[in-house]
Amino acid sequence: GSDLPMSDLIVGFGLVLVLEGMLWAFAPDMARRLLEIASETAPATLRTSGWIAMAAGLVLVWMVRG
Secondary structure, eight states: OOOOOHHHHHHHHHHHHHHHHHHHHHOHHHHHHHHHHHHHSOHHHHHHHHHHHHHHHHHHHHHHHO
């Protein structure tokens, strides 16, 4: 079916950690600046961005996993 096995969810979470870790390892100044920008951004804008990112991620997973 279209259900993702638990192992796929764990792998997805692991990939998020790898990507986030790469940002901090290779560009800590940029990561710090992104946090500063986020702290100055309105909560509603951050929330909207989060919903858009989640929707894009779901579409991507749906397209790949069919």
